[in-house]
Amino acid sequence: MASSDYLLLLLADSNLPTGSFVASAGLESYVTHGFFSSRPVNSALDSTVSFVSDSVSSYAHSSLPFVTDTHAVIHALAQREGADDTALVEQALEDIRQLDELYHAMTVNHVARRASKAQGVALLTLYSKGFSRPPNITVTEQCPRETRMAMLVDKLKLAIRREESHGHLPICWAVLAGALGLTLERSQYLHLFLHARSLLSASVRLNTLGPYASQQLLLHAISPLIEAATARSSHLRTGLQLPTLLPTSDQPAVQDAEEFDETTDGPAVTWPLGEILAARHDLQHSRIFNS
Amino acid sequence: MGDSSPNINVIRKIDAGAGRIVLGLHGSSAVFSELSYTYPLKLLSPRIAHQGVGVIYNLTYGGGLVGGDHIYLSIEVEHGAILVLLTQGSTKVFKSRPGRKVAVRDHDPRQQGQGVVPTKQVMDVTIPDHSAIFLLPEPVTCFRMASYNQIQKFRLSGKASAVLLDWITSGRKSRGEEWEFSRYYSTNELWVDRKRIVKDVLLLQDEELDVKPLPPRKLCDRLSPYSCYATVILYGPLVESTIQHLAGMYEAMTVFKRSTAPDLIWSLSCVNDYPSRGGILRVAGKETEQVKKWMGDTLQPLEEVVGTDVYRKAFW
Numbered sequence: 001m002a003s004s005d006y007l008l009l010l011l012a013d014s015n016l017p018t019g020s021f022v023a024s025a026g027l028e029s030y031v032t033h034g035f036f037s038s039r040p041v042n043s044a045l046d047s048t049v050s051f052v053s054d055s056v057s058s059y060a061h062s063s064l065p066f067v068t069d070t071h072a073v074i075h076a077l078a079q080r081e082g083a084d085d086t087a088l089v090e091q092a093l094e095d096i097r098q099l100d101e102l103y104h105a106m107t108v109n110h111v112a113r114r115a116s117k118a119q120g121v122a123l124l125t126l127y128s129k130g131f132s133r134p135p136n137i138t139v140t141e142q143c144p145r146e147t148r149m150a151m152l153v154d155k156l157k158l159a160i161r162r163e164e165s166h167g168h169l170p171i172c173w174a175v176l177a178g179a180l181g182l183t184l185e186r187s188q189y190l191h192l193f194l195h196a197r198s199l200l201s202a203s204v205r206l207n208t209l210g211p212y213a214s215q216q217l218l219l220h221a222i223s224p225l226i227e228a229a230t231a232r233s234s235h236l237r238t239g240l241q242l243p244t245l246l247p248t249s250d251q252p253a254v255q256d257a258e259e260f261d262e263t264t265d266g267p268a269v270t271w272p273l274g275e276i277l278a279a280r281h282d283l284q285h286s287r288i289f290n291s
Numbered sequence: 292m293g294d295s296s297p298n299i300n301v302i303r304k305i306d307a308g309a310g311r312i313v314l315g316l317h318g319s320s321a322v323f324s325e326l327s328y329t330y331p332l333k334l335l336s337p338r339i340a341h342q343g344v345g346v347i348y349n350l351t352y353g354g355g356l357v358g359g360d361h362i363y364l365s366i367e368v369e370h371g372a373i374l375v376l377l378t379q380g381s382t383k384v385f386k387s388r389p390g391r392k393v394a395v396r397d398h399d400p401r402q403q404g405q406g407v408v409p410t411k412q413v414m415d416v417t418i419p420d421h422s423a424i425f426l427l428p429e430p431v432t433c434f435r436m437a438s439y440n441q442i443q444k445f446r447l448s449g450k451a452s453a454v455l456l457d458w459i460t461s462g463r464k465s466r467g468e469e470w471e472f473s474r475y476y477s478t479n480e481l482w483v484d485r486k487r488i489v490k491d492v493l494l495l496q497d498e499e500l501d502v503k504p505l506p507p508r509k510l511c512d513r514l515s516p517y518s519c520y521a522t523v524i525l526y527g528p529l530v531e532s533t534i535q536h537l538a539g540m541y542e543a544m545t546v547f548k549r550s551t552a553p554d555l556i557w558s559l560s561c562v563n564d565y566p567s568r569g570g571i572l573r574v575a576g577k578e579t580e581q582v583k584k585w586m587g588d589t590l591q592p593l594e595e596v597v598g599t600d601v602y603r604k605a606f607w
Binding site for chain 2: 029034057061105108224227228262268269270271275276284
């Protein structure tokens, strides 16, 4: 398996067909509704940083718990001893569907739902088409992790096609990152980085920022924002009790259900204005993004 | 008000701040088969002329809640009755007093060193087919340094109906408070036939982490220019015409590029998944009165369901 650094380089590639280039996560609507001021000179920079800050904080608080729990399920599936791959995969799939269902119930905004599902499914396709082993590269012994992950992703894609599951972005991201063996910390961090970077790409397409200014912000402003958002939200969980994460004779419990307090440890939206603006996306007279 | 006094026999030995409401139908009039509460909660039911509708005012002594207050309200509506739950004036949440320290998690830097006791309101509601709940309180107003948790669960059957209004103001404007409370957490869960359709969770608190070299971004920066945010969850056959009315208004809007933010802004998302229609309405406004007036005008189709008197009590 490729090193973790090499995986980061691959996953951070802005050319990956992840669907994020058609999503502005409410930025276009924010600009149209008059919340973005481009004068005086520094205002465009300030307005962009404000939007990214509020958007990333809220997204981190609402989506990272799902990345974390899904990653834990994938990790457990990869580690668990047992010969019956199918049974283990079925249980993990059931847990992932529960996570997907809860994320769906918590993402009420129909525009965000639509974008999240489109991007989630694109990530699963990326895994099976872009990250599976090509036919000319053979290995003498197939590792059990790869077998289970391929099986899981296929079953999840089928469930989504049959509309038995939704395929939301944070869940599918954690499936992809976990299946590739990326650590939880890196999966969380990269998820927020990709969210923030796609907002800056959207700014350039909307012409509210130039490409150089966008790069300046990525280096000097976005980095501390992502650090702070990760620090605030990386410990959050969904609160769902997932059978894959229950203790077994050889492994301790991944989370203690008794300890969970949803008011301090659970997912939440922290920017209600962002929800309203994102939901109003389709009302714009002219628009270039899908969200 | 208060002319239908609770049956003393059914008040059990319950915890402070606990209450229970069971509303049913007797012939065509709504009757409370159970109505009990303990300090600091107080529930009053005024006489209502509209058939099948029962009204409860949810009050707290002293007109507000202080740190450490826990309110737990359990509600059941039966046999096709409609319960309307109102408050008298805004629910005030006073400053949480430091002192008895809440359990602090090592991994949670936000909780450390604050040592405040939050105020908590929990509501658990069960509504069978053909019955309904209309939760139409005045907004919550959290004072400077207040900390508030609200957890509301609504379990509906497929043909039950619900209108759940949950709203918050920026504080006591007369004292210059603009989003200066410590923490506000509110969750509304809607279950229909044992399936969780909506779980809407809002958390408002100042970010305390340093994001140097960026300037601190306060809660009021995030929520301005608005000082009132409202969410209304609508579900079921009794509110279908209201949702249609809202959807018609919403879809008729076209937004052209503006240079300044509007005074009032709203969105509607429909939940069409299963088994029938529901919707979530969100409204933000620069003035609370303006949001209230807008809702009163826009939710007008509900007046037919609960009667003019009750509707006016909620939105006037």
